Amino acid sequence: MEDCVFCKIRKGEIPSTVLYKDEEMMIIKDINPKAKVHLIAIPNEHVPMIEMMTTEGCCELGKFMGKISHMQEELGLTNGYRLIINQGEHAGQTVGHVHVHILGGEQLKDF
Ligand code: AMP
Ligand code: ZN
Numbered sequence: 001m002e003d004c005v006f007c008k009i010r011k012g013e014i015p016s017t018v019l020y021k022d023e024e025m026m027i028i029k030d031i032n033p034k035a036k037v038h039l040i041a042i043p044n045e046h047v048p049m050i051e052m053m054t055t056e057g058c059c060e061l062g063k064f065m066g067k068i069s070h071m072q073e074e075l076g077l078t079n080g081y082r083l084i085i086n087q088g089e090h091a092g093q094t095v096g097h098v099h100v101h102i103l104g105g106e107q108l109k110d111f
Helices: 005-010 055-070
Strands: 018-021 025-029 037-043 081-084 100-104
Touching: 005 025, 005 037, 025 055, 037 055, 055 081, 055 100
Parallel strands: none
Antiparallel strands: 018 025, 025 037, 037 100, 081 100
């Protein structure tokens, strides 16, 4: 998508701290961190909402969880982490490209 910030980051049109990149996804640092470590896992394919994803796309989101768990140490998430997907208006989704927030690096507050 031409005006999508995450697609622009993937294409190198907007600078970002990219910690991991492969043929399916990338992990970047959130520009406005809500925890000591706040990363975002972003599928390469531009899909605005989960309900618009194919079954395969949804399975990929599951695969992300496995990848993140294997990279836990190198991402600075030694003592655990929280994964969040904001979906739609009530959740406060601001970027219309499905993504998973990864929060950790410190004791997180209950929610
Ligand atoms: P959400 O509110 O769930 O849609 O999350 C979008 C996230 O993208 C927010 O936490 C923003 O801080 C983050 N964000 C927006 N623009 C950038 C950017 N250029 N680089 C890194 N993170 C960004
Ligand atoms: Zn996009």
